[in-house]
Amino acid sequence: MQTFDAIIVGSGQAGPALAGRLTAAKMSAAFIEREHFGGTCVNNGCIPTKALVASAQAAFVARRHADFGVTIGGRIGVDMQAVKARKDSIVQASVDGVTNWVNKMPGLRVFRGHARFTAPHRIEVNGEQLEAERIFLNVGGRPVVPDWPGLNSVPFWTNIEMMQVDRLPEHLIVVGGSYVGLEFAQMYRRFGARVTVVEMAPRVIAREDEDVSEALRDILARDGVEFRLNAMCLGAEARDGGVAVTSECAEGPPQIVGSHLLLAVGRRPNTDDLGLAAAGIERDERGFIKVDDQLRTSVPGVWALGDANGRGAFTHTSWNDYEIVAANLLDGEQRRVTDRIPAYALFTDPPLGRVGMTEREVRATGRPALVGKMPMTRVGRARERSETLGFMKIAVDAETRAILGAALLGVTGDEVVHSLIDVMYAKAPYTVISRAVHIHPTVTELIPTLLQGLVPLH
Numbered sequence: 001m002q003t004f005d006a007i008i009v010g011s012g013q014a015g016p017a018l019a020g021r022l023t024a025a026k027m028s029a030a031f032i033e034r035e036h037f038g039g040t041c042v043n044n045g046c047i048p049t050k051a052l053v054a055s056a057q058a059a060f061v062a063r064r065h066a067d068f069g070v071t072i073g074g075r076i077g078v079d080m081q082a083v084k085a086r087k088d089s090i091v092q093a094s095v096d097g098v099t100n101w102v103n104k105m106p107g108l109r110v111f112r113g114h115a116r117f118t119a120p121h122r123i124e125v126n127g128e129q130l131e132a133e134r135i136f137l138n139v140g141g142r143p144v145v146p147d148w149p150g151l152n153s154v155p156f157w158t159n160i161e162m163m164q165v166d167r168l169p170e171h172l173i174v175v176g177g178s179y180v181g182l183e184f185a186q187m188y189r190r191f192g193a194r195v196t197v198v199e200m201a202p203r204v205i206a207r208e209d210e211d212v213s214e215a216l217r218d219i220l221a222r223d224g225v226e227f228r229l230n231a232m233c234l235g236a237e238a239r240d241g242g243v244a245v246t247s248e249c250a251e252g253p254p255q256i257v258g259s260h261l262l263l264a265v266g267r268r269p270n271t272d273d274l275g276l277a278a279a280g281i282e283r284d285e286r287g288f289i290k291v292d293d294q295l296r297t298s299v300p301g302v303w304a305l306g307d308a309n310g311r312g313a314f315t316h317t318s319w320n321d322y323e324i325v326a327a328n329l330l331d332g333e334q335r336r337v338t339d340r341i342p343a344y345a346l347f348t349d350p351p352l353g354r355v356g357m358t359e360r361e362v363r364a365t366g367r368p369a370l371v372g373k374m375p376m377t378r379v380g381r382a383r384e385r386s387e388t389l390g391f392m393k394i395a396v397d398a399e400t401r402a403i404l405g406a407a408l409l410g411v412t413g414d415e416v417v418h419s420l421i422d423v424m425y426a427k428a429p430y431t432v433i434s435r436a437v438h439i440h441p442t443v444t445e446l447i448p449t450l451l452q453g454l455v456p457l458h
Contacts, residue, residue: 001122002131004028004130005028005029005132006022006027006028006132006133006135007123008029008030008031008135009137009139010034010039010137010138010140011031011037011098011138012038012041012306012307013306013318013319013322014138014305014318014325015136015322016037016101018322022330023107029107031110031111032115032125032130034115037098037102038095038098039306040141042094042095043091043163045315046315047091047094048163049183052083052087053349056349057190057349059191060223060349062076067386078168078191080191083166084164091163111126111128111130114273116278117278117281120302121135121279121302133301134329135302136305136325137274137289137303137305138318139269139306140306141268141270142267142268142270143159143263143265143266143267144265144267144268148235149235151236153236153238154243154261155260155261156262156263157262168192169188169259170242171196171242172185172194172196172258172259172261173196173243173260173262175198175245175264176262177197177199177204178205178206178264178266181262182346183347184264186223186348194258195225195226196227197220197225197226198231198245198247198256199228199229199230200230202229203217203229205346208358209407211391212409215391215409216348216352216409218389219389239255239257240257241259242260243258244256245257245258267307269288269308269309269310271289279299279302280299281297282298288308288309288310291303291304294336295324306318306321342355342356347414350412351412352407353407355420355424356404356405357395357404359407361405362395362457367397367399368456369396369397369398369456370454370456370457372451372453374393374453375388375391376389376390379411380441381411381442381443381445382410385411389410390410390411390413392408392409398456401431403420406420410443411443412443419444434447434451434452
């Protein structure tokens with residue numbers, strides 16, 4: 001038996017930073033990682049996919065050269081092996097950074113292997129028993145592979161396997177019309193593949209307002225992405241060296257035949273093989289570890305951070321989990337998950353920046369509210385860049401004047417949204433930003449104009 005002050009399981013966003021705080025506080029700590037340092041974001045999530053998005057954007061702009069008065073001789077092509085090599089180098093630099101950071105922490109011992117509880121405060125890894133008063137679970141999640149008829153008889157990719165692709169699919173079928181699926185759909189269409197998105201819901205990214213969903217579908221359709229919505233009774237079978245996906249859609253043939261299949265139908269937590277029952281740690285019906293407002297599990301002295309706790313599915317929420325735990329444990333603070341304002345982005349081109357409530361959610365509250373909406377065609381910076389697709393929309397409380405939520409679908413919307421996030425965290429009225437003087441010409445300068453034109457939400 002080896003005893004430590006703390007054990008950290010998983011090297012995703014929250015793990016290394018927490019290890020740094022604990023060891024800086026002179027605690028002895030064990031750090032367990034089963035596979036890749038850096039977790040999903042570094043290896044097959046945020047960093048590699050945004051590197052691929054950047055390459056796809058470069059190809060798209062190059063093909064539009066004439067729109068900007070630029071002359072390029074010859075055919076615009078995409079070297080997928082070079083695209084992958086660029087992505088790999090960016091990923092490797094990040095992995096190396098995390099690995100070196102963790103390995104050099106004084107007072108930290110690193111174990112490579114799979115961790116399982118054998119008691120509430122005891123974990124086994126590679127046959128060794130480790131014990132600690134404080135245990136932090138940062139085990140992340142993985143793609144869902146559904147139990148569809150025929151799926152086990154055909155090759156398919158998830159976002160993990162997509163990281164190894166160095167060739168252009170002739171026709172990529174993307175099952176899943178949400179955030180991951182739409183990013184891959186647009187990037188591979190811009191690389192030159194035919195792409196069909198198959199979605200069970202009647203619209204893409206169904207959690208968003210209908211106008212946002214429809215605008216995003218239109219944006220991707222302009223790129224040439226095809227859509228099959230209301231797809232039910234999904235199944236797959238091998239066909240002509242490729243794959244046929246059964247969709248049973250209301251429109252079009254009942255099967256879509258393509259060369260390759262990408263599954264982007266959700267994620268599940270890595271909690272089913274941790275021995276949680278041996279520790280008495282409770283999970284919910286979806287497999288997420290139950291935590292309270294300070295990320296404590298049902299077992300005192302055990303915390304769960306990141307994707308596995310069901311309180312956020314983003315790198316930035318995982319990082320905030322670390323901040324909450326570290327501040328409460330080491331700084332005597334009382335920070336809570338419920339202090340967090342929901343915010344995220346969809347990194348299509350143009351991107352969607354989201355914060356707070358949707359318009360549909362605001363309506364459901366029944367509160368008096370004001371709403372403003374502005375097409376990107378009104379934004380001078382967007383016109384100058386010939387990137388005028390999308391719109392900006394904001395909802396505020398008519399009585400308190402607090403910003404309730406926003407959807408910014410347009411050029412740099414993923415950056416502009418932070419001007420609203422900061423005001424919301426400051427609990428300031430929307431008039432603070434509506435009266436601010438912003439720099440011209442920018443996209444953000446139209447936020448005050450948008451707020452000055454609010455109308456009652458009917």
